Amino acid sequence: MSRDWTPEELQAASDAMERAGQMGYKEFTAEVEAIDKIVRFARRQRDFRFPCPRCGCWVMDKDPIRNALSRRAKVYICNRCGTEEALEDFTGQREPLSTWDIAQKENWPL
Numbered sequence: 001m002s003r004d005w006t007p008e009e010l011q012a013a014s015d016a017m018e019r020a021g022q023m024g025y026k027e028f029t030a031e032v033e034a035i036d037k038i039v040r041f042a043r044r045q046r047d048f049r050f051p052c053p054r055c056g057c058w059v060m061d062k063d064p065i066r067n068a069l070s071r072r073a074k075v076y077i078c079n080r081c082g083t084e085e086a087l088e089d090f091t092g093q094r095e096p097l098s099t100w101d102i103a104q105k106e107n108w109p110l
């Protein structure tokens with residue numbers, strides 16, 4: 001059974017999560033929206049030429065599988081971004097999906 005949270009309760013829970021080093025409510029919502037965009041885009045990725053969904057650069061090979069497969073989602077990204085994700089994993093400093101170009105801009109074909 002679920003209940004509706006008041007805005008004050010939600011903010012208090014979000015603040016507590018952030019103090020504990022977790023994502024707050026706004027970050028979590030942005031991540032969910034980013035995942036939704038990435039998943040919808042990934043289904044169409046082979047249908048047309050596209051920029052890298054992570055950085056937005058037009059450097060992708062026209063054959064998606066000749067690019068890097070993201071470590072964060074089942075979507076192809078440019079090779080430079082693939083290397084950056086590997087380095088993020090090595091250092092433990094992952095960038096959130098909400099920072100991807102596809103999550104930041106409205107003009108992506110989804």
Ligand SMILES: [Zn+2]
Nearest residue numbers: 052055078081
């Ligand atoms: Zn890229």
